[in-house]
Amino acid sequence: MSGIIASKTPYYLVYVxxxxxxxxxxxKFTQVEAQYVVKLDDLKESVIVNRVVKCLSEEDKFxxxxxxxxxVATLSGCFxxxxxxxxxxxxxxEASGGTPLFVEVGNTDQLTKVKRYVLVExxxxxxxxRLEMEYNKNEI
Amino acid sequence: xxxxxxxxxxxxxxLLVILIVVGNVLDYGDPALYTxxxxxLKDEAGLLLLNYVKSETDxxxxxxxxxxNEEGDHTTRIPLQKSSKELLGFMELRExxxxxxxxxxxxxxxxxxxxxxxxxxxxxxxxxTLAQVEYDNKRTEMVLKLGDGxxxxxxxxxxxxxxxxxxxxDE
Numbered sequence: 010m011s012g013i014i015a016s017k018t019p020y021y022l023v024y025v026x027x028x029x030x031x032x033x034x035x036x037k038f039t040q041v042e043a044q045y046v047v048k049l050d051d052l053k054e055s056v057i058v059n060r061v062v063k064c065l066s067e068e069d070k071f072x073x074x075x076x077x078x079x080x081v082a083t084l085s086g087c088f089x090x091x092x093x094x095x096x097x098x099x100x101x102x103e104a105s106g107g108t109p110l111f112v113e114v115g116n117t118d119q120l121t122k123v124k125r126y127v128l129v130e131x132x133x134x135x136x137x138x139r140l141e142m143e144y145n146k147n148e149i
Numbered sequence: 150x151x152x153x154x155x156x157x158x159x160x161x162x163x164l165l166v167i168l169i170v171v172g173n174v175l176d177y178g179d180p181a182l183y184t185x186x187x188x189x190l191k192d193e194a195g196l197l198l199l200n201y202v203k204s205e206t207d208x209x210x211x212x213x214x215x216x217x218n219e220e221g222d223h224t225t226r227i228p229l230q231k232s233s234k235e236l237l238g239f240m241e242l243r244e245x246x247x248x249x250x251x252x253x254x255x256x257x258x259x260x261x262x263x264x265x266x267x268x269x270x271x272x273x274x275x276x277x278t279l280a281q282v283e284y285d286n287k288r289t290e291m292v293l294k295l296g297d298g299x300x301x302x303x304x305x306x307x308x309x310x311x312x313x314x315x316x317x318x319d320e
Binding site: 024029032055058062102124125126134135139 | 207
């Protein structure tokens with residue numbers, strides 16, 4: 010038996026070598042790590058803004074503002090027990106849109122301002138409006 | 150089983166042990182590392198595009214006006230570009246670069262509005278083509294091809310879908 014194994018030794022060695030090289034090569038692909046750069050401030054802004062837009066939107070119509078909801082109680086109610094500081098203004102594009110609606114809640118120091126393109130339901134259909142929102146980053 | 154088969158089995162088993170040992174002991178060095186860059190979590194453009202196409206003006210809903218502009222006739226294109234510029238101007242995106250464009254099923258791409266880096270020569274009476282306007286490479290690419298902006302599909306009056314794209318970048 011030892012004679013047979015000895016005669017095959019070079020083949021075994023080549024076999025082991027090839028497999029080892031192959032294994033090392035393949036392992037490089039299995040050990041891939043991806044690096045992601047996530048700006049948490051953007052995520053925070055997105056969550057807060059979308060929550061406010063949903064809060065002030067018509068039922069099941071995200072982005073279509075319900076002007077009747079523009080009051081402190083509704084806005085406060087949407088954020089529950091979370092400490093908040095908001096200043097929200099709805100500016101309609103139409104010149105006949107009247108005075109912009111405005112709500113202010115909580116501590117309004119050091120506010121961060123963002124804007125969103127929203128819609129307002131009128132007799133002439135869905136008209137554009139701008140939701141200007143300022144929120145207190147430190148309290149949310 | 151024959152004697153040679155037992156031999157091969159034993160040798161095979163030994164090789165397997167060697168492979169496992171090599172696999173566990175050998176240091177492969179650092180794994181390959183891929184950086185995907187920044188993940189954009191800003192969703193302002195999505196809501197803006199959605200509400201833009203749903204917006205109604207005195208000349209009708211923006212989505213309908215984009216659909217009616219399929220042939221690129223100046224009687225539909227110029228008012229569409231003007232209204233869009235006005236609507237997006239109202240959103241006060243001045244400090245940002247944006248480009249709004251529509252690609253029709255016939256392959257024609259219509260730049261509708263743009264600002265900053267992607268500002269359009271809106272006064273032009275003809276549709277832009279690569280031959281007509283020599284922008285720098287990035288600008289040309291952004292204005293005349295669909296990119297990685299937010300997209301919405303609208304049904305075409307002919308067959309197929311119109312892809313409306315809105316790309317928003319901080320300056």
